[in-house]
Amino acid sequence: MVTTIVLAYLLVVLAIGTLSHRLFRGTSEDYFVASRTIGPIVLLMTLFGTNMTAFAVLGASGEAYHVGIGVFSLVGSAAALINPVIFLFVGTRLWRLGRRHGYLTQVGLFRDRWESRSLGLLLFVALVGLIIPYLxxxxxxxxxxxxxxxxxxxxRWAGSLVVCAVVLAYVWSGGLRGTAWVNTFQTSVFMSLGIVTFAVIVDKLGGLTTAMALVAATTPDLLIRGDAITPWQFLTYTCIPLSVGMMPHMFMHWLSARSAETFRLSVVAFPICLAVVWLPSVLLGVLGRIDFPDLEGTAANSVLIEMVGHYAPGVLGGLLAAGVCAAIMSSLDSQSLSLGTMFTEDIVRHYAAGHRWSERHQIRLGRAFVGVVLAVTFVLAQILDQSIFALAIWSFSGLAALFPLVAAALFWRRSTRQGAIACVVCAVSSWVYFLLRSGGDPGYTLGEAGVMPVVVMVAISTAALIGVSLITPPPGPRAIEKFFGSVGCRSV
Amino acid sequence: MASRRRYGLYGVLVVLFLAHNDLWYWRDARLVLGLPVGLLYHVVYCLVVAVVLAAAVYLGAPEPATPHRDHDDA
Structure with a gap:
């Protein structure tokens, strides 16, 4: 039954992806950013679906199983404020620049902003390295x-392989339009299934008040932040959602918007969508301690699945599996497509400028790179055994450390190419340093106060950007006019 | 007027950021409406953020989209 439901779901996803191919215009701009025609509802669903992955569904419940309700405020409600603010102040500006100057990738935009090919190459390597853990x-x-x-x-290997194959199939045929359409469907699926699963399980437990009273009697520490999260850790965690400003896949979806006005719905509805997904995930993780008190370490990532198997096997189990696939694929597709776009635009097209690439050839290259990315990720997933929460936090931390770059590109005219390069070098170096020092532990903090390394990484990259920019010659007028002139990013 | 609105929006966002750090519910395990009060606070917080951003976007804060300019760029 479960396998049948999952297969049926995957067929529906494939059908939507294939259907979107009918609107394909045959150009690279259409394949990579859907000719910038995506409307408000699809933009919201695809931005949200791309941002939520196994991290939100399995990772959040697994972490809540250990830490308690604090996970919601630590990650969920912090992102509810920071993410839409970034959409509003950064996303709309990037959209305008992308539309005006024809950008398809972050690397292309930053390379032009500071007129530096070295920066472009460095950033490409950094972004690919930081997105791989996310994939x-x-x-x-x-x-x-x-x-x-x-x-x-x-x-496990077969499940990973099937999901990779399905994602490759619809990204291959539909490009960003297919990805956006499928994401809209998938986001609806995992949001609604999360609510249904939560309602069914809580009902079986005798209602929310009864279930929470049971937790209060057995493991009361899960109902508070208490000693599991320190105030400094809580405060400094708010730097992590800054990563949204530098995620290549979010950038790609921003560029696909029909107009700046299209962003409005995403800005307003994102916090609500976030609460709708994170609340059931966190609560089910906490409630999982009632029946499954002995899950150790990464085993807690499957607490949600254990609960569905225990309380509502059969159809709901199959639907939950489909919902988990939906959450996962809605991120995997955008991430792999964004890497394919960057490879085609920023490496192949840029460094082989003398070669006349046809539109068809560019699209073929983008598709091939998506295939390579998914194949490499699949192999790595079979080798590594790491907490989903840990992988996500470290990936987000590295991307957040790069946030000063986009802020300077849009808001600080005096920033220089040397400053931008120093920012990327310092962000990556500090990320590697803290990753090695922590051994990959997502709970690693500095000292006993609980300061998250991400805040130090952001501080270092910001200091490098400002310091080096101020001691190097100011940028020339051409890039400044292009980015801050009458058609630049002055206002949206 | 526009700059007053802009600074007003920045001020509200700073207040929201500070309000996220609810030290007052740190060790409070009371259940309100079936939820731990520390969790309920943050659910409501998400809704308040949505309302503030809706006001900013739809009621004329200076940053949101201006569609006619989009067409100018085309």
């Missing part, structure tokens, strides 16, 4: 959840 979250989460829900009928 792994999806592929690992898919294998893990399908194996658990089907009681091993679909082994």
């Amino acid at each position: 792994l979250i999806g592929v690992m989460g898919a294998g893990l959840s399908l194996e658990a829900i089907t009681d091993g009928a679909i082994p």
Whole structure:
């Protein structure tokens, strides 16, 4: 039953992706940013679906199982404020610049902003390196959840492989339009299934008040932040959502908007959507301690699946598996497509400028790179055994450390190419340093106060950007006019 | 007027950022409407953020989109 529902779901996804191909105009701009025609509802659903992955569904419940309700405020409600503010102040400006100057990728925009090919290449390497762990979250989460829900009928490697193959198929045929359409469907699926799953399980537990009273009696520490999260950790965690400003896949979706006005719905509805997804995930993680008190470490990532298997096996189990696939694929597709776009635009087209690439050839290259990215991620997912939450936090931390770059590009005329390069070098160096020092532990903090390394990384990259910019010659007037002139990013 | 609105919006966003750090519910395990009060606070917080941003976007804060300019750029 479960396997049948999952397969049926994947067929629907493939059908939507294939359907979107009918609108394909045959140009690289259409393949990579849907000719900038995406409307408000699809933009909201695709931005939200892309941002939510196995991290929100499995990672949040797994972390709440250990830490308690504080996970919601630590990550969820912080992102509810920071993310839409970034959409409003950064996303709309980038959209305008992208439309005006024809940008398809972040690398292209930053390279032009500071007139530096070295910066472009450096940034490409940094972004690919930081997105790979994020991709792994999806592929690992898919294998893990399908194996658990089907009681091993679909082994972990097969679940990961199927999800990668389906994503490749619809990204291949539909490009960004297909991705956006499928994401809209998938986001609706995982949001509604999250609510249904929560309602069914809580009902079986005797209602929310009864279930929470049971938790209060057995593990009261899960109902407070208490000692599990320190105030400094809580405060400094708010730097992590800054990562949204530098995610290549979010950038790509921003550029696909029909107009700046299209962003309005996303700005307003994002916090609500976030609460709708994170609240059931966190509560189910906490409630999981009632029946499954002995899950250790990464085993807690499957607490949601264990609960569905225990309280509502059969159809709901199958639907949950479909919902998890939806959450995972809605991120995996955008991430892999964004990497394909960057490879085609920023490496192949840029460094082989003398070669006349046809539109068809460019699209073919983008598709091939998406395939390579998914294949590499699949192999890595079979080798590594890492907490989904840990992978996500470290990936987000590195991207957040790059946030000063986009802020300077849009708001600080005096910033220089040397300052921008110093910013990227310092962000990556400090990320590697803290990752090695922590051993990949997402709970790693500086000292006993609990300061998150991300805040130090952001401070270092910001200081490098400002300091080096101020001691190097100011940028020439051409880029300044292009970015801050009458048609630049002065106002949206 | 526009700059007053702009600074007003910045001020509200700073207040929202500060309000996120609810130290007062840190160790409060009371259940309100079936939810731990520290969790309920942050659910309501998400809704308040949405309302503030809706006001900013739809009621004329200076930053939101201006469609006629989009067409100018085309």
